[in-house]
Amino acid sequence: MVADLPGQLARTKRFRAGAPGNHAIAGGGRFVLYLRDDALWSYDVTEQRERRVGPASSYDGRGTTVLVVREHDLFLADLIAGTFDQLPVGNVDVARLDPSEKAIAFGRERALHLIDVDGRNERLLAEADGENVFWGRPEFTAWMSMGRGDGLWWSPDGQRLLATRVDESRVQVRYVSDPTDPGAEPKPFRYPAAGTANAEVRLFVFDLNGERREVQWDRERFEYVVRGLRSVERPVIAVQTRDQRCLQVLEIDPGSGATTLVREVTDPQFVAVPETVPQQTASGRLVWIERDETIDTYRLMIDDEAVTPPGLQVADVSCVSGETVTFTAQSDPTEVHMYVWDGDVRRLTDEPGVHNGLVADGTIVLDSRTPAGRRITVDGDELASVEEAPVLDLRVEFVSSGDRELRTAVFRPSWHEPGSSKLPVLLTPYAGPGQQLVQRYRSPFFLTSQWFAEHGFIVLTTDGRGTPGRGPAFDRATVGDILEPVLDDQIDALLAIAERYGDLDLDRVAIRGWSYGGYLAIAALLHRPDVFHAAISGAAVTDQRWYDSYWKERFLGQPDEQAEAYRRTSLLPYAANLSRPLLLIQGLADTNVWPGNAFRFTGALNALGRPHEFITLPGEGHAVKDPRTVENLLHRQLNFLRQSLPA
Template identity: 45%
Template sequence: EGAGGVTAYATDRAVTVFALALSGRLFVGGLLSGTARELSVDGPVFDPRPDPLAARIAYVSGRSLRIAELDGTSWELAADDDPDITWGSADFVAAEEMHRFRGYWWSPDGSAIAACRVDNSPVQRWWIADPANPGNSPHEVRYPAAGTPNPEVTLHVLALDGASSEVRWDRAGYPYLADVQWRSAGDSGRLVLTVQSRDQRSLMVLDGDPVTGVTTPLFADGDAAWVELVPGTPAVTGDGQLVHAADRDGARRLLIDGSPVTPPDMQVRAVVAAGGDDVTFLANPIDDATVQHVWRWTSDGVLTALTDEPGIHTATVGGPVTVIRSAVVDEPGAITQVLDGPTLGSYAQQPLVAPNITIRHYGTRRIATAVLLPEGHDGNPLPVLMDPYGGPHALRAVRSHNAHLTSQWFANQGFAVVVADGRGTPGRGSAWERAVHLDLATAVLEDQVAALQAAANEFPLDLSRVGIRGWSFGGYLAALAVMRRPDVFHAAVAGAPVTEWRLYDTHYTERYLGDPSLDAAPYAANSLLPLADELTRPLLLVHGLADDNVVAAHTLQLSNALLAAGAPHEVLPLVGVTHMTPQEVVAEHLLLHQLEFLRRSLRLIGGE
């Protein structure tokens, strides 16, 4: 979690009460009365959720799933003596890669809970050490690296009266449980499950009987590369139609009972809500992922855009109320407004910098590229800092003010900052996303070079002094750039980089590179370790030693290979830091450290 305090809450169906966890304690409150109180229960408390009728609250405590009554008593609904088995929590790859952050779901009438049972015993043990405090024992994690066993995940319906049933499907063929939901009370409380094959080339949506546990197919999809999991899908309209999104005719399209209802020049990004006879969803023009708009489909076949200003728009829907959040380039923060209603006040702090930004689409591939210059720049040539993420599932060159604040800070230090979203990034259609299938390096790096060269034809860029920085996949890309293309890139900062894909998790890595136990060639071709003897440019590796997502072994193994190859480089270990750096002091000093490294490495005035 990148924030502190209250970071999540849940309500009953009528949105009259809420529950939240704070420092492992349970708090409940009335949204009509405006009062809140602590409910002292056995803890620590994680992911508390009121039942739909607001009669009681379920929560996870350690490895068990518990029920809290409103008088403060609590009892155990599901637990296991085996320390490798958990109830009610999402497993690692579900939370990290499928965006399924929860592991239990109340039935519509509040009489039962569908809960995940996760058996982690097949998953290999890794240990995250604390080198700065040698007296501390290493922290054990179960990490399913590419080509190794995943946990065994099963789904059970647990009635509050003690009855239970296991929901059954072909788990050998479809081991990934990507989504679980209950249909509305009018549908007799049946379950809808999404399951996926290990190679992610096949997906099934299943109807589940909560009493017998029998499942039957509702929808199936397949793809020669992979089937994308689309946020908010599946969904069911009030009149019982199944809502999904899938790649058809080169674009991700909204499907109603299997039939496409959006055009092939629109890329659906997420489904927000399915109403009685309408669906609210997010999409962008297939040739422009710098924007995202809110759309509504109605059963008469009409598509209506609910937003039109260029920017990044999202929405949430509750009953007849739709709330839209809009971020644009020219204004800081975001505007939150009820559709056809009032604008909600914001008390967010104003940023200290304002992006001096131009967004272009370069070349025949229309590579989305943002160029940021120093405020008040006089037109003289500037050293360049490429600042990409560049990989799947994330965009950086978007029409949103706050997305570019860090890049603008670097620009104000005397750089022209170039941010490009090339092939493999989302929003640009099936072929664009699948250009990285079995090769996460070639097309990604080619598009960064192409965007840089195109920007230099329009802006005052000094191509003899080009640095690149990135984090996570962006860190991989930054290190890759100075190793493969030292003729273009002259220094790199690689933060939390994936350097050896065999060390990253199953669901993400096997989607793009396949299973290394079946074909190791893509892993060898995409690893940075064999490139160690090609490094001739300054490289700063930064890694949090407590990172349990991209573990510090990535940086340490690359550093070891570089040392063996006689390639000078720098390593900055971050003590007690995980994959990101939410600590304000660490984040601030890390930016200053990167700036000093880039100035020194690119031989800029004041950096020698």
């Protein structure tokens, strides 16, 4: 009997229950903060003691006072006194504590407000001067595709505030409706699809008395504000052109709003901006990650100096403390390790796996995910784990195949003797930009693949061209064509592994994926039915023009200028090619991949007389959250595969 992994995934929220996240070092290195199970926790490094601070959705603060946001209410936690007090402020959508711990800036009903930390002296900094204007929050493309989740930045001394003013008036409106409640009013949602108008983003510097100055830069050319940061002296922002081929790092004069160019980066394809750069050291040196074409490497830059060696692919900067930079990087694409630079580069982790962490104020936090599980240490002492152990043992083999050395994770049934019989094959890729799956740790995704394997499949997950971890040439190989290289790599890996092992039944090959992986699953059936015999697709983009501007234009350009690239990589033009069993799955409240993608595609298939199955999930967004649905959806997919592939 196969262990009940679907039930465990539902019960543990895909193993997020009990799992700490969003770590920060606070109080000069004395405290480590993290979120776990909808609450803020602190670990006292001196006393080696963990304490639940209070309920939380998010938090802000690096001193001994921490601002906590919980369901649009504000709380203030004193880590020394152990107090947790609610402030007389409600309906908050964003809030930031000033570094001097004297004031809080927050957004409410699209306006920007300021209040003292004792809950007194609330004042209005900026009102929403338009129906589609809001202050202090990122626009859709910023938090969805740029990795910028902020719209408020305090100066280090707490005397000034940098804030975004977003006007979505020009952005097209889509509507989210609930078909289970036809009397409910559809909710408007501003969604900037590829080739359409983006939100207008302006920046203002505020003094505590309410005086403000608008930040000046060439907004017509550089319409994207991709980053902002608390600078050691003056605020710093990174702005980017619509085609993403030029990025400027600008320093702001807070007294006038004028900007000075600090660094300009150009790229004939696009300038990639990892989520936590730029940053600055205490002396004001710029910390940046830049593509070096001559050695095909993403390198850590300190001002104009590349400080990491060729071949070490720098992924992101974890934190900057004083003159010490902590960052993650990859020399083996299946592993991520922690490094520090403090004049020299040193590696902090050795065990195969995916490691992250922080080094600040003399405290070292390491978050290590390995094949054996997860371990979090603070200065070498392991924090007690409250995560549930999987009910299923993971059996995975990592394989490199072909001229491109494609990394593949291979999962087999525990009961199957290799070579004794041929088994059907299930490909479970994501394979799109920005995400790796083939990494050496016990991920929920890997456990799900093992569950399918225990039901009689050999399961393969391949990271092909377009995925990160292999360097610029590899992850940019899909610019201009997000389909053909990716599909070719999946097939190449499948055939290479089948030749190597001999027990893969190539007459029974299915593919299963979600989001980009769901798109790839449909494309596999439409373009290569000679290889693929069934597919399961969740939340797939079927018309590339329907996805958001920043992400889609990065790889395909403007739809009006690159119409053929959009047509060639969309699925709707090829609906008539469907000749194999297909299961479509779509959440009806998805505002990332809109339900219209699935409805238009299923409509085209029906009009063409192409049989398929279609599961709709009312109330579900891009990620399915209802526990019963999470559990039963896996069983439904398993039944579909059993029915669709010949015995």
